[in-house]
Amino acid sequence: MDTEEKLVRLEEQAYFQEKLLAQLNEALTFQQAQIDLLEKRIAELEQNVTSLLEASPQDAPAHTLPPHYMPERY
Numbered sequence: 491m492d493t494e495e496k497l498v499r500l501e502e503q504a505y506f507q508e509k510l511l512a513q514l515n516e517a518l519t520f521q522q523a524q525i526d527l528l529e530k531r532i533a534e535l536e537q538n539v540t541s542l543l544e545a546s547p548q549d550a551p552a553h554t555l556p557p558h559y560m561p562e563r564y
Contacts, residue, residue: 491499
């Protein structure tokens with residue numbers, strides 16, 4: 491393999507590596523946008539749960555087991 495063939499081979503590798511790097515960057519950017527959206531939705535859900543808990547009557551029974559639940563049966 492002479493010097494010119496080596497140079498051509500290196501240029502080909504550089505081209506494909508740059509192309510792959512661009513694809514990886516695009517995928518990473520898309521994933522980050524998805525993560526940002528999911529974090530926003532989680533924050534909204536937390537806010538909804540908090541407001542529901544605050545709006546619930548204070549005399550409501552706490553998280554208790556129903557009367558028909560018998561743990562000794564299981």
